[in-house]
Amino acid sequence: MATINTNLLSLTGQSSLKRSQSHLATSIERLSSGLRINSAKDDAAGLGIANRMEANLRANDTVTRGISDAISLLQTANGGLDNINELLQRGRQLAVQAANGTLSTADRGAVQREFHHLRDQIDKIAYETEIFDKYPLAPAKPHQVDNQLGNVSSVRDVDPKIGMPQTSGSIPLGFIPTDVAQFSIRIDDLGMNDDLQIFTRDGKHLIGTSLGAESTWSSSTVDIHSGEDVEQKVFTSSNGFEADAEYDDSLLLDGxxxxxxxxxxxxxxxxxxxxxxxxxNPATPKDTIETLNIDHITEPLFVMVTGEGSFVIEEFDWVDDPPEPTPISKPVDIVVDAQFGEGLSKVTIDPAPADARSLGIAAVSLETRGGASSALEKFDSALSILDQHRSRLGALHNRFEGSIENLQQQKISTSSAVSRIMDADYSSEIVNLTKAQILQQAGTSMLAQANQVPQTVLALLG
Structure with a gap:
């Protein structure tokens, strides 16, 4: 039927031309962006899958950087531990040297001074090894100053009963903690021949009078005549001494x-x-007053008064000397995986405390042969602790390097999968573009022809 109101051929041509224009626009968009999927309409499901993969790729890049930082932390810690190991080896060498019977007291004093420098350097390394504001070799928790050892209180918690007669015996008056300085005590034994005694926790008799038949130790209230008696009656857990304390008077300044x-x-x-x-008391004329002063305290010291039974404390003083705050090491959580929808997977780097107290060598003394023998065991224990730290950190180092290699492989595989979903296939899109261009040109030409069809109606009017 010949009509002029409705040109079906033109409508059909217009529809085909619109489709070819859409295909042409899609091809141009893909070729210009390099992506097969430029919006959700191109491939809604593929876009969702690729977006999750992209999230994993970005997360893995960040995780890789974090693990690399963790490796830097481990390398820093291992470097500090290597230096401390050398110092411990030298300290052990000094202990072996001090155990030799050919050394004089002065020689051992020189050995002890060198050890003090080694110990201070160990602490310096442990407290100053820092990266990312972390201190991996510092103590795991602040070293607390004890206020009670066994049943014995620190001097700051003792009532000295100034000017009041007290009973002497084999129980310490108190102990001097390490946060005390300028400690001083003056006693008057009231002619009863009571004497000051100072001990370390491991049994070294530093100040006082030696054991003997005529000494204050042999009084009826004390009744101690030998080192074995001291160990049984004085070096008890209730008195706060170490379990393996042994009587040692080789350093005794015998008053x-x-x-x-x-x-x-x-x-x-x-x-x-x-x-x-x-x-x-042995002096002529007798002087019943004894004094003791200590400049600062590096390890707890027990204060005792032994004798016939009565003395008066005339002076009992000290200065509080709290140690400067020191850094502490804390566990560091390292993210090793952050896959979409699975949360975070972490590996913890635990502290590796390597200061002198954590290693058990803070109170080492090399001034006696017995002390040197005991120190040898402590150095062996410290080296074992250090070896455990180094092996643990080394294993973590290897684990993190393996994690980085795995993440890199994941990146390659995931990027390949994203590419297959998202990237445009240029050879295919060029074919589509050419096809769309030809259809566009043909459609335009055919639309022009279709628009001429109604003019044939004019022939009927002629």
Whole structure:
């Protein structure tokens, strides 16, 4: 039927031309962007899958950087541990040297001074090894100063009962903690021949009078005549001494052989200087007052008074000397996986405390053969602790390197999968573009022809 109101041929041509225009636009968009999927309409499901993969790719890149930082932390920690290991090896060598019977007291004093420098350097490395504001070799928790050892309180918690008579015996008056400095005590034994005694926790007798038949140790209230008696009656857990404490008087500044309050004699031990007046009673005329001063405390010291039974404390003083705050090491969580929808997977780098106290060598003394033998065991234990730290950190280092290699392989595989979904196939799109261009040109030409069809109606009017 010939009509002029509705040109079906033109409508058909227009529809085909619109489709070819759409295909042409799609091909141009893909070729210009390089992507097969430029919006959700291109492939809704594919876009969702590729987007999750892209999330994993970006997360893995960030995880890889974080793991690389963790490796840097481990390398820093291992470097510090290597240096500490060398210092421990030298310290152990000094312990072997000090155990040799050919060394004099002065020689062992020189050995002890060198060890003090080694110990200080170990602490310096442990406290100053830092990266990312982390201190992997510092103590795992702040070292707390004890206020109670066994049943014995620190001097700050002791009532000295100044000027009041007290009973002497084999129980410490108290102990001097390490956060105390300038400790001083003056006692008057009221003619009862009671004497000051100073002990370390491991049993070293530093200040006082030696054991003997005529000493204050042999009084009826104390009744101690030998080192074995001291270990049984004094070195008890209730008195706060270490379980393996052994009586050692090789460093004893024996007050029974001198007395001079104006010019006291001194003993240097573990970085402390102890100034002692000596025992006044043997002097002529008798002087019943004894004094002791300690400049600063590097390890707890027990204060005792032994004798016939009565003394008065005239001075009991100290200065609080809290140690400077030191950094502590904390566990560090490292993200090793962050796959879409699965949350975070972490590996924890635990602290590797390597300061002198954590390694158990803070109170080492090399000034006696017995102390050197005991120190050898402590150095062996410290080296074992250090080896455990190094092996654990080394294993983590290998694990993190393996994680990075795995993430890199995942990146290659995932990128390939995303490419297959998202990227345009240029050879295919060129074919589509050419096809769309030809259809576009043909459609335009045919639409022009279709628009001429109604003009044939004019022939009927002629």
């Amino acid at each position: 029974s052989g001198f007395f001079d309050r104006s010019n006291p004699r001194t003993l240097t031990y573990n970085g402390m200087t102890l100034s002692y007046s000596g025992d006044g």
